[in-house]
Amino acid sequence: MSGTPHPLVAERVDTTTWFSGVGIAETIDMIVSGVENGSWVDGVLGGVGTVAETAVWVLDPVGALTAAGFGWCVEHVEPLSAALDWLAGDPDQVTANAQTWANVAKAQTETAQAYDRAVAGHIAGWEGPAATAYRRQAAETLELLSALAGAAKGVQAIVAMSGALVTLVRTLVRDLIGELISILLARLPIWTAETLGTFGIAAPYVVAQVTALVAKWGARITRLLRALTTSLRNLMPALRGLDEAISAVMTVLGRRGGVPHARTPEAGPGEIRWAGAGYVDTPQSERAAELYDEIRARTDDVAKIAELLGVPQHVVERVKNHLFMSRHEVPVKGELVTGYFAPMDHIATWWTKAAADTLRWSDEHKLKRLLLHEYVESHLMEVGMPYVGRDPRALTDALDPSSYGAHHLAPKESYGVPLFEHWPKLGKLEPAVTMADDLSNVDEILQIVLREMP
Known part of the structure; x- marks a missing residue:
């Protein structure tokens, strides 16, 4: 039979696409x-x-x-x-x-x-x-x-x-x-x-x-x-x-470890970049990374969040600089790397919704607790305390009295638990202090923590 197709004969259309079988x-x-x-x-x-x-x-x-x-x-x-x-x-x-x-x-x-x-x-x-x-x-x-x-x-x-x-x-x-x-x-x-x-x-x-x-x-x-x-x-x-x-x-x-990331040619030793954003580690999700980019670009969120929560504006301003705007040296996978904190879903969501005045009442308290933790942590790192210790092998959540950092010494971020319930594991006495709902005592809490710096 001739290899030339008959004009009335419809050609086979392959319906098997790249995703067949997935x-x-x-x-x-x-x-x-x-x-x-x-x-x-x-x-x-x-x-x-x-x-x-x-x-x-x-x-x-x-x-x-x-x-x-x-x-x-x-x-x-x-x-x-x-x-x-x-x-x-x-x-x-x-x-x-x-x-x-x-x-x-x-x-x-x-x-x-x-x-x-x-x-x-x-x-x-x-x-x-x-x-x-x-x-x-x-x-x-x-x-x-x-x-x-x-x-x-x-x-x-x-x-x-x-x-x-x-x-x-x-x-x-x-x-x-x-x-x-x-x-x-x-x-x-x-x-x-x-x-x-x-x-x-x-x-x-x-x-x-x-x-x-x-x-x-x-x-x-x-x-x-x-x-x-x-x-x-x-x-x-x-x-x-x-x-x-x-x-x-x-x-x-x-x-599989989250959204794929790679060390790019322009990243120097000890720097890991994700999609060119310069994060220290893989974002928790692409949506979180997108929201972090939007937050960095905003100039009206600090005042709106402070007004919504009824907390000092300078606290929100410092926390924004610490979480979204500043680069930090952080141990990741056995080495010290420098970059922005990896985007987290809950932080990105709370911050974005608070700026839009759509944050749930229950989450307002969680965001206030986060603000306190990050406010104190930022001050500790500013005076020279490492994030979680100088040992690159240190785990973020490990509590070791011989090696800990600002993340460990700061008040706990988790809402509903005492601010310093973890301090005894660091060999310290748990102070009897609570967080004011309007964060009016953040500097008082900061002074308590600064006195316990190693």
């Missing part, structure tokens, strides 16, 4: 495919709009022009446009949110590609069973990182397609209101004549007609809004599925 990634793709095929859209919203709109223009061009004019007013004149935004959502904001997720997906894809290049460059000459095992795990990690990018694309698809549906409903509602107004204006002279000609006897009839028209159009609008609500509700399983898949990916990555 449960999490394949699940993500299935979810995204289900979203993109539009099966979640309520049938009421399928095929509406264009046909009906064309019919109106053909059958009643004057009325359609009136409706179009009113529709323009609704779209561009306040408070009508604000009312429509309340009724059917703000498509521009939805579009912005979709673009944000597209940006996240792009950044995550670039991260996966950078990881792939880094692995290929570092282990090109490795041989033996260990090298084979490392390459296998690196390949699996790459799959997981790519799956995260796919999940972000999935969320982007959900936001974009739901946004398109909101836009459709918004347009239909706007046009229905305009159509109703045009009908009322067209019939107003007739109703006026009927009312005047009958000396008001026809008034109830006119009122009934107006009421019926408004009810009819109101029912049409309600039907559209219910269909929109149903459609968006149909999307919720997909969104939950993506959330679960993302959590599963992060769990697997966490078991």
